[in-house]
Amino acid sequence: MVLPRLPLGTAHGAVLGSVEAALCGLKSLKGSCHNFCTSVYEDVTYKELKNLLRSKSIKLIDVRETWEIHEHGKIPGSINVPLGEVGEALQMTPRDFKEKYNEVKPSKSDSLVFSCLAGVRSKKALDTAVSLGFNRSQHYAGGWKEWVSYEVSEKNMEI
Incomplete structure (x- = not known):
């Protein structure tokens, strides 16, 4: 700065x-300074995210709009909460969250990773989550674009 x-x-x-x-x-x-300064958070890499998802040690929240998920797909295991709804969603009761998103609401002690298309919206969601006390949060800066390109590369190497 x-x-x-x-x-x-x-x-x-x-x-x-x-x-x-x-x-x-x-x-x-x-x-x-993770509890009060999001500008120093390390981004989650593709490989780290893949391992975290495999171990089921995180909740991945995709903050793209619902139409984007339907049109382009999503990272398996992610929950779609559009960016404009993140603040409200993280403050919902567990029952209301389950009703709206059909998933268990993350608690403040859960490890969260936010993703989007290319990392801009997920950073904003991260800032919102941390401001609400979700201090074990990170973001996947590569987003859907990077995820898809790595997935295609890995499948091509298997062939």
């Missing part, structure tokens, strides 16, 4: 300098 430089003699310069120093400090903490 690059902040504009103002003369250090001004109040604005002092405040911006402090903010910049704090942000640089957060980035240097990398692994220790």
Whole structure:
């Protein structure tokens, strides 16, 4: 993040300098600020996601629109909760969540991974989840596009 430089003699310069120093400090903490700083989260890779799904140790939430899922497909085992519904969905009662999404509602202690088409919406969903206390959350930045290309590559190598 690059902040504009103002003369250090001004109040604005002092405040911006402090903010910049704090942000640089957060980035240097990398692994220790997961509970309040999503900008330092590591992205889940294709191989990591595949292993996590195989081990059933995560809940994968696809935040694309429902029509996108119907038109293009989804990562097996994912739950479709469109981005615009993520905040509300994570605050629903377990019964309401089950009724609407036909899946068990994630708890704050569950490990969540968010995905979308290419990683932009999943990052927004991650920020929303963390702000609601779902601190064991990550996102799959490669999204559906990357998943499909790897799946095709793996199938071609089997042949």
